[in-house]
Amino acid sequence: EVQLVQSGAEVKKPGEFLKISCKGSGYSFPNYWIGWVRQMPGKGLEWMGIIYPNDSNTRYSPSFQGQVTMSADKSISTAYLQWSSLKASDTAMYFCAKRGNWNYDFWGQGTLVTVSS
Amino acid sequence: QSALTQPASVSGSPGQSITISCTGTSSDVGGYNYVAWYQQHPGEAPKLMIYDVRYRPSGVSNRFSASKSGNTASLTISGLQAEDEADYYCSSYTSSSTQWVFGGGTKLTVL
Numbered sequence: 001e002v003q004l005v006q007s008g009a010e011v012k013k014p015g016e017f018l019k020i021s022c023k024g025s026g027y028s029f030p031n032y033w034i035g036w037v038r039q040m041p042g043k044g045l046e047w048m049g050i051i052y053p054n055d056s057n058t059r060y061s062p063s064f065q066g067q068v069t070m071s072a073d074k075s076i077s078t079a080y081l082q083w084s085s086l087k088a089s090d091t092a093m094y095f096c097a098k099r100g101n102w103n104y105d106f107w108g109q110g111t112l113v114t115v116s117s
Numbered sequence: 118q119s120a121l122t123q124p125a126s127v128s129g130s131p132g133q134s135i136t137i138s139c140t141g142t143s144s145d146v147g148g149y150n151y152v153a154w155y156q157q158h159p160g161e162a163p164k165l166m167i168y169d170v171r172y173r174p175s176g177v178s179n180r181f182s183a184s185k186s187g188n189t190a191s192l193t194i195s196g197l198q199a200e201d202e203a204d205y206y207c208s209s210y211t212s213s214s215t216q217w218v219f220g221g222g223t224k225l226t227v228l
Contacts, residue, residue, distance in 0.1 A: 045157075
């Protein structure tokens with residue numbers, strides 16, 4: 001059974017560092033792209049970017065380029081999303097999702113990030 | 118403003134059919150047969166319901182069907198059930214630097 005399990009909810013202050021994780025199982029993790037999607041409170045889905053765990057090739061949406069960093073450790077089937085300096089506007093639910101051919105066929109349960117002073 | 122345009126809300130009674138539209142451009146919906154639809158219940162992750170314009174993943178009810186004409190894709194849900202009440206998002210691959218775009222989402226209410 002394909003599963004993506006994300007790390008737990010985080011409460012951080014503006015300016016702090018944060019790295020959240022997404023662990024895959026039930027499939028060949030290195031060989032499928034993992035995408036990240038943001039959902040701000042009460043809003044829709046926004047595609048942030050995608051990473052190929054086998055070689056860490058990454059592609060970012062222009063809206064998120066320079067704002068976040070995606071990485072992966074294929075040895076432990078885990079992808080990461082990190083911020084070097086959080087802002088209040090980063091408060092959102094973040095989903096990781098396994099890319100099928102031209103869709104996202106399995107999703108993590110989401111990680112709620114709250115940034116507040 | 119989202120790249121793909123969906124109605125904010127639709128509603129229908131149990132047993133009825135509803136259709137949700139998703140309008141893009143020739144750079145996304147119209148240019149590729151890579152439209153997908155996702156269902157999201159409150160507090161849950163999105164679930165893939167349709168891929169490649171019209172195909173249902175294993176386990177998805179055949180009450181869900183979809184199509185595309187030009188720059189507009191459509192999702193139809195027939196025989197509405199209470200459990201269908203959710204938010205629905207379309208998405209498409211795009212030739213722009215964004216790579217993937219979502220619609221703004223449509224809230225389906227089953228009356």
